Amino acid sequence: MNEVINEELIEIGKSAKRASKVLMTLTKPQKNEALLKIAESLIAHSADLIYANDKDIEKAKAKGTSEAMIDRLRLTTERIEGIAEGVRQVVALDDPVGEILSMKERPNGLMIGQKRVPLGVVAIIYESRPNVTVDAFALCFKTSNAVILKGGSDALNSNKALVNVIRETLLSLKISPDAVSLIESTDHETVSALCRMNKYVDVIIPRGGSGLIKNVVNNSTVPVIETGVGNCHIYVDRDADLKKAIPIIHNAKLQRLGVCNACESLVVHSDIADRAIPMIAEDLAKENCEIRGDEEAQRLSSLITKAVEEDYGTEYLAKIISVKIVNSLDEAIEHINKYSTGHSEAIITENYSAAMEFEKLVDSAAVYVNASTRFTDGFEFGFGAEIGISTQKLHARGPMGLNALTTTKFIIFGNGQIRE
Amino acid sequence: MNEVINEELIEIGKSAKRASKVLMTLTKPQKNEALLKIAESLIAHSADLIYANDKDIEKAKAKGTSEAMIDRLRLTTERIEGIAEGVRQVVALDDPVGEILSMKERPNGLMIGQKRVPLGVVAIIYESRPNVTVDAFALCFKTSNAVILKGGSDALNSNKALVNVIRETLLSLKISPDAVSLIESTDHETVSALCRMNKYVDVIIPRGGSGLIKNVVNNSTVPVIETGVGNCHIYVDRDADLKKAIPIIHNAKLQRLGVCNACESLVVHSDIADRAIPMIAEDLAKENCEIRGDEEAQRLSSLITKAVEEDYGTEYLAKIISVKIVNSLDEAIEHINKYSTGHSEAIITENYSAAMEFEKLVDSAAVYVNASTRFTDGFEFGFGAEIGISTQKLHARGPMGLNALTTTKFIIFGNGQIRE
Numbered sequence: 001m002n003e004v005i006n007e008e009l010i011e012i013g014k015s016a017k018r019a020s021k022v023l024m025t026l027t028k029p030q031k032n033e034a035l036l037k038i039a040e041s042l043i044a045h046s047a048d049l050i051y052a053n054d055k056d057i058e059k060a061k062a063k064g065t066s067e068a069m070i071d072r073l074r075l076t077t078e079r080i081e082g083i084a085e086g087v088r089q090v091v092a093l094d095d096p097v098g099e100i101l102s103m104k105e106r107p108n109g110l111m112i113g114q115k116r117v118p119l120g121v122v123a124i125i126y127e128s129r130p131n132v133t134v135d136a137f138a139l140c141f142k143t144s145n146a147v148i149l150k151g152g153s154d155a156l157n158s159n160k161a162l163v164n165v166i167r168e169t170l171l172s173l174k175i176s177p178d179a180v181s182l183i184e185s186t187d188h189e190t191v192s193a194l195c196r197m198n199k200y201v202d203v204i205i206p207r208g209g210s211g212l213i214k215n216v217v218n219n220s221t222v223p224v225i226e227t228g229v230g231n232c233h234i235y236v237d238r239d240a241d242l243k244k245a246i247p248i249i250h251n252a253k254l255q256r257l258g259v260c261n262a263c264e265s266l267v268v269h270s271d272i273a274d275r276a277i278p279m280i281a282e283d284l285a286k287e288n289c290e291i292r293g294d295e296e297a298q299r300l301s302s303l304i305t306k307a308v309e310e311d312y313g314t315e316y317l318a319k320i321i322s323v324k325i326v327n328s329l330d331e332a333i334e335h336i337n338k339y340s341t342g343h344s345e346a347i348i349t350e351n352y353s354a355a356m357e358f359e360k361l362v363d364s365a366a367v368y369v370n371a372s373t374r375f376t377d378g379f380e381f382g383f384g385a386e387i388g389i390s391t392q393k394l395h396a397r398g399p400m401g402l403n404a405l406t407t408t409k410f411i412i413f414g415n416g417q418i419r420e
Numbered sequence: 421m422n423e424v425i426n427e428e429l430i431e432i433g434k435s436a437k438r439a440s441k442v443l444m445t446l447t448k449p450q451k452n453e454a455l456l457k458i459a460e461s462l463i464a465h466s467a468d469l470i471y472a473n474d475k476d477i478e479k480a481k482a483k484g485t486s487e488a489m490i491d492r493l494r495l496t497t498e499r500i501e502g503i504a505e506g507v508r509q510v511v512a513l514d515d516p517v518g519e520i521l522s523m524k525e526r527p528n529g530l531m532i533g534q535k536r537v538p539l540g541v542v543a544i545i546y547e548s549r550p551n552v553t554v555d556a557f558a559l560c561f562k563t564s565n566a567v568i569l570k571g572g573s574d575a576l577n578s579n580k581a582l583v584n585v586i587r588e589t590l591l592s593l594k595i596s597p598d599a600v601s602l603i604e605s606t607d608h609e610t611v612s613a614l615c616r617m618n619k620y621v622d623v624i625i626p627r628g629g630s631g632l633i634k635n636v637v638n639n640s641t642v643p644v645i646e647t648g649v650g651n652c653h654i655y656v657d658r659d660a661d662l663k664k665a666i667p668i669i670h671n672a673k674l675q676r677l678g679v680c681n682a683c684e685s686l687v688v689h690s691d692i693a694d695r696a697i698p699m700i701a702e703d704l705a706k707e708n709c710e711i712r713g714d715e716e717a718q719r720l721s722s723l724i725t726k727a728v729e730e731d732y733g734t735e736y737l738a739k740i741i742s743v744k745i746v747n748s749l750d751e752a753i754e755h756i757n758k759y760s761t762g763h764s765e766a767i768i769t770e771n772y773s774a775a776m777e778f779e780k781l782v783d784s785a786a787v788y789v790n791a792s793t794r795f796t797d798g799f800e801f802g803f804g805a806e807i808g809i810s811t812q813k814l815h816a817r818g819p820m821g822l823n824a825l826t827t828t829k830f831i832i833f834g835n836g837q838i839r840e
Contacts, residue, residue: 244836251838371834393827395815407813414791416664418671
């Protein structure tokens with residue numbers, strides 16, 4: 001890798017580590033005032049932000065980027081107001097830092113407690129829209145973490161402008177601007193180098209497509225929280241109420257296509273398949289959704305085309321869904337645990353024991369009975385803004401609110417105790 | 421790597437994954453009865469276990485292993501009874517699996533709760549005495565996790581015999597014996613391969629020296645919980661009560677040498693150094709403890725030899741300690757955060773504000789005021805047996821009891837809800 005970039009990266013790591021120590025000393029009102037000021041500054045600098053964003057838009061157009069992608073990239077006065085409103089919503093959230101989770105006196109008189117503290121330095125690697133830049137900073141700052149951002153190269157000018165506004169506002173409040181840093185290098189090796197900076201980075205959160213996430217997981221020596229890839233299933237049980245199943249499937253597949261909690265695969269019990277499959281197929285086909293199924297499913301509806309093995313493992317993020325017919329609840333659970341990415345799965349059933357069995361044995365972050373998988377989301381779960389949805393088992397699983405950006409430490413108050 | 425070993429390893433991974441699904445369905449009484457039966461079987465097979473252990477002892481002697489190491493390796497009737505007693509103690513612990521941490525109704529009627537569930541498959545790589553084999557199994561089994569063990573080659577025959585007794589007892593109870601597997605290959609590449617089996621292994625816990633731990637962290641794509649390396653500090657503040665400081669330092673350095681919560685480095689405020697240093701040095705020197713200090717410390721006691729930079733970063737695990745004189749609390753905290761491994765640190769002070777500042781800003785798993793660092797331990801903290809002491813920030817920090825072997829999942833009960 002380019003030596004200069006490497007040195008720049010280490011400098012960013014060091015500065016972030018230093019800043020994280022300062023952030024630990026800020027009071028809750030100081031943090032909230034700074035966030036409110038930043039929300040104001042973003043709006044005040046709308047013209048500059050849009051000017052910088054225009055450069056990204058022009059570049060994207062020149063590259064022949066799709067209109068949908070360009071729309072995701074675009075900043076408008078309204079969207080900047082939305083971003084500022086997001087920051088204000090973070091101000092309103094409970095700050096978990098400093099909470100004592102429990103404190104007990106031991107027989108020897110030691111008082112032992114567990115206290116919620118910041119992680120330190122959080123690195124976030126993302127491909128998404130420029131609003132993630134501000135969201136991620138706000139959540140990390142609220143929990144007294146310094147954040148290192150590595151956004152997509154398409155949004156580089158926008159991200160630079162947004163981070164500049166934040167850093168200047170922090171500076172004006174005499175708070176270390178290194179609370180947020182943006183890595184500007186678009187070199188691919190920069191990500192690899194960042195992933196090995198254990199000395200300065202406490203956790204890496206990749207947000208984006210499965211390629212990005214796999215790359216980070218495979219190369220990182222810094223602890224990683226995997227997010228987001230969702231090959232979500234809905235299982236229509238033998239005892240399903242189809243008046244619930246059809247709207248739930250419709251909602252989970254079609255309400256929004258490009259999201260990780262959309263349903264990508266159906267599993268249907270053979271005892272109900274002859275009634276359920278034609279109804280489901282007709283409902284989805286009306287919205288031009290392609291349905292790929294096994295032989296039995298194809299036999300039950302001419303709207304269904306052939307699924308190959310690979311279909312069952314695919315997160316389509318499009319108007320396509322796969323269907324598998326099974327002969328038992330056990331078979332359904334086994335199929336789901338085999339192909340799922342561990343995000344969100346639902347059973348549709350009126351049978352109490354089937355619901356309980358599914359809830360117990362399906363190994364995913366969110367397991368639903370008779371509801372759409374689309375609810376897996378920080379706001380819908382009642383935490384407010386989220387930093388991502390963890391699909392791994394360590395540290396945090398499911399939508400990650402502010403608590404996921406903290407760790408704990410044991411604090412022990414003694415009066416001279418020694419161990420016998 | 422050897423193809424045959426690789427295939428064996430994948431077979432072990434698959435079997436463990438399958439077993440983990442079965443373990444999820446066991447009731448708490450079933451798990452406890454199995455553990456009690458295993459404790460009995462271990463005692464009943466004492467002769468076989470000692471016979472197998474003899475082979476390891478002979479090999480170790482032939483290799484010229486030190487008497488201390490051979491003693492650590494040795495199984496006796498009494499020690500096997502101790503191991504069985506350890507299993508019974510795990511039976512007595514609260515089983516956290518299945519606990520609902522919170523459940524709330526959302527405005528749309530969805531009931532959303534968070535439930536404690538097993539991690540799945542836990543791999544433990546260790547170098548320690550054969551008792552770890554049984555301890556680790558018991559803790560994992562109690563939390564419905566399958567465990568893959570990779571012990572040190574010195575204890576291979578002992579570990580095989582112990583695991584055989586456990587597997588046969590499970591089989592006699594019609595519980596999948598793959599709840600525990602031992603990797604017998606002593607090939608170094610086996611560890612690397614195990615560290616990349618993300619498909620079958622949910623978490624890897626390395627227990628042992630810093631070389632082993634570093635190797636696992638650097639090579640693993642499976643999430644890792646780092647344990648144990650402890651370069652622990654005691655800071656003698658300007659306002660320290662030396663009647664507390666001297667016994668605490670004595671205890672923390674000398675009560676047991678080869679442990680991760682032993683004190684390896686002292687930091688002393690310059691205002692108290694001329695009184696404290698001679699007293700500390702005399703007390704430690706009486707026990708033949710070598711003291712390596714900076715210039716100022718050497719000036720204050722002829723018992724102190726020269727410390728080099730490297731000393732401040734060294735976990736001696738021996739009768740050696742380093743000393744650094746500082747001019748302020750801030751300097752003490754900065755020094756500790758720079759050289760510490762994030763395990764356990766203590767301040768000795770009668771000053772309230774200094775105690776609070778130290779407790780807040782020292783970035784370690786356990787931060788003490790006026791007590792020995794030797795208390796960082798599952799039993800001393802009141803959790804019972806521990807699977808290790810985490811020095812990382814994600815998932816678990818400090819002594820890890822049964823909770824650290826669990827994750828959570830969201831369970832959501834609906835009646836047809838779809839997202840608007």
